[in-house]
Amino acid sequence: MTDSSLQIDTTRPGLARMYDYLLGGTENHPVDRALVDEIAATDPGVFAAARANRDFLIRAVTHLVEEAGINQFLDLGSGLPTQDNVHAIAQAIDPSARVVYVDNDATVAAHAESLVSGRDNVEVVLGDVARPQAILDDPRVRKLIDFDRPVALLLVAVLHFVPDAEDPWAAVRVLLDALPAGSHLVLSHVSLAELDELAGTTDRAFEKRSIELNANRTKEQIRRFFDGLELLEPGLVETTEWRSGTAAPRKVSDMVIYAGLARKN
Numbered sequence: 001m002t003d004s005s006l007q008i009d010t011t012r013p014g015l016a017r018m019y020d021y022l023l024g025g026t027e028n029h030p031v032d033r034a035l036v037d038e039i040a041a042t043d044p045g046v047f048a049a050a051r052a053n054r055d056f057l058i059r060a061v062t063h064l065v066e067e068a069g070i071n072q073f074l075d076l077g078s079g080l081p082t083q084d085n086v087h088a089i090a091q092a093i094d095p096s097a098r099v100v101y102v103d104n105d106a107t108v109a110a111h112a113e114s115l116v117s118g119r120d121n122v123e124v125v126l127g128d129v130a131r132p133q134a135i136l137d138d139p140r141v142r143k144l145i146d147f148d149r150p151v152a153l154l155l156v157a158v159l160h161f162v163p164d165a166e167d168p169w170a171a172v173r174v175l176l177d178a179l180p181a182g183s184h185l186v187l188s189h190v191s192l193a194e195l196d197e198l199a200g201t202t203d204r205a206f207e208k209r210s211i212e213l214n215a216n217r218t219k220e221q222i223r224r225f226f227d228g229l230e231l232l233e234p235g236l237v238e239t240t241e242w243r244s245g246t247a248a249p250r251k252v253s254d255m256v257i258y259a260g261l262a263r264k265n
Contacts, residue, residue, distance in 0.1 A: 004104045004145050005257065008135070010029045010030075010168075011031060011036070012031060012209060013031050013032045013035040013211070014032060014105065014107070014108065015079065015105070015211070016079035016080045016103065016105060016108045016112075017029060017032040017080070017108075017154070018032045018033075018035060018036050018186075019031075019079050019080075020050075020079070020082055020083065021033050021036055022036060022046065022047055022050035022203065023050055023051060023054055023082075023083040023084075024047075024083070025082045025083050026053075026082075027079070027080050027111070035205055035206075035209060038201075038205045039201060039202050039205050041201075042197065042198055042201040042254075043198050043201075043253055043254045043255055045252050045253025045255065046253055046255055048252035048253050049052060049239075049252055049253035049255045049257055051252075052239040052240050052252050052253075052257070053156065053157055053188055053257050053259070054084055054237050055175050055239070055244075056085060056156075056188060056239040056242050056248070056259045057084070057086070057154070057156050057186070057188075058084055058089055058113065059242065059243050059244070060242075060261050061073070061086055061089045061090055061152070061186070062089060062093065063243070063261070064090075064184055064186070064261075065089075065090050065093040065094050065097065065111065066093055066186060068076035068150075068182075068263075069150075069153045070150055070151070070183075070184060071090065071096055071097040071098065071100050072097070072099075072145050072146065072149060072150070072151045072152065073086050073087075073090060073097065073098065073100070073151070073152045073154060074102070074135075074141070074145060074151055074152070074154065074175075075099060075100065075101050075156075076102045076129045076135070076154065076155055076156040076158060076175075077102070077103060077104070077129055077155065077156070077157070077158025077159075077161070078102060078103050078112070078113060078154075078155070079103060079108060079112075079123075080108060080112055080115065081101060081112055081115055081116055082115060086101070086154065086243050087099040087116065087119065087121075087122045090237075091121070096121065097121065098121040098122075098144050098145060099122050099123075100122075100123045100124075100125055100140070100141050100144055100145055100198065101116070101122070101123070101124045101125070102124075102125045102126075102127040102129075102135055102141075103124075103126065103127075104126070104127060104128040104129070106126055109125070109126040112124045121144065123140050123141070123144050124138050125138050125141055129155065129158060129159070129168070129171055129175075130161060130162050130163050130166040130168065130171055130173045131171075132172075132174040132175045133174060134173070135175075136174075136178050138158040147178060147179065148180060149180065149182075150179070150180060150181070150182035150184070151179050151180075151184075152183065152185075152186060153176065153179060153183065153184070153185050153186070154177055154183045154186045154187075155172065155185070155186070155187045155188075155225075156171050156186060156187065156188045157188050157189070157257070158213050159172075159187070159189050159214075159225065160189050160190045160191075160213060160215050160217070160233045161211075161212065161213065161214065162214065163212055163214055164214065168225075169224055169225060169227075172185075172225050172226075173227075176228070176229070176264060179264060180264075181264055181265060182263070182264065183263070183264045184261060184262065184263050184264070185225070185229060185260075185261070185262045185264070186260075187222075187225055187226070187240060187259065187260055187261075187262075188257050188258065188260075188263050189217065189222045189257065189258050189259075190213075190215045190216040190255060190256070190257050191215060191216075191217055191219060191222060191256045191257070191258055191261075192216065192255065192256065193215075193216050193217060193218045193219075193220045194256075195254060195255070195256070198254050198255065199215065199216065203215075209223070219236065219258055222236065222258050223236050223260075226260060226262045228264075229262035229263060229264055229265075230262055230263045230264075230265050231261075231262045232260075232261050232262060232263060233259055234245050235260060236247060236258050236259070236260040237258065237259065238256060238257060238258060239257045239258075239259045240252060242260070242261075243257045
């Protein structure tokens with residue numbers, strides 16, 4: 001179990017709290033809002049982009065439960081389960097659905113654990129996507145997730161915080177290799193590779209707070225995370241284009257967030 005006595009550092013922005021603010025939540029502080037607002041001064045659409053990313057997650061999880069029969073979810077870089085969270089979506093369709101949230105911030109993990117305390121088939125684990133084997137070996141993960149049955153691996157808006165030097169492609173491969181056939185990968189990734197002004201503003205804003213952002217990856221580099229998998233329709237597209245049910249998805253932000261869902265055969 002995580003240590004619920006850990007104190008939240010309100011002097012530095014937290015990625016999970018920033019995302020909560022972007023989604024209209026209340027689990028955030030002035031330092032988190034200040035960094036988001038600095039980026040939003042260049043691209044006010046970042047709030048809509050975050051909402052579009054969460055809407056992609058909702059559609060993907062709904063598809064996996066209703067259409068693919070998946071009821072096990074391993075959500076890495078999960079942040080705070082406050083806004084349209086995975087277990088609420090999945091268990092509303094299948095009450096037996098199991099969800100393990102994993103975050104590398106001890107205070108986030110402790111706070112997240114308090115938010116889901118008492119809920120059946122939900123666990124919060126402290127872990128880092130760049131250290132995949134430790135996550136797979138965690139006894140709380142092993143207790144809740146049956147690796148003999150298909151699992152949905154969720155890497156939503158997290159890999160752009162893993163630097164190339166830590167080889168996120170290899171980390172994803174370790175995770176996928178541990179999952180049986182029929183498992184799925186749900187992934188989204190920010191790409192500012194062709195947006196010089198926004199990339200510069202965003203990089204400087206994060207660097208001032210000593211947060212590394214790797215948003216210069218191209219669409220082809222992001223597609224590599226799906227190597228060896230069957231990338232389902234409509235492929236790797238912007239979040240607003242992923243099965244949104246609209247003929248001409250509206251561009252909500254200058255920021256590009258690519259998203260895809262793939263099956264391991």
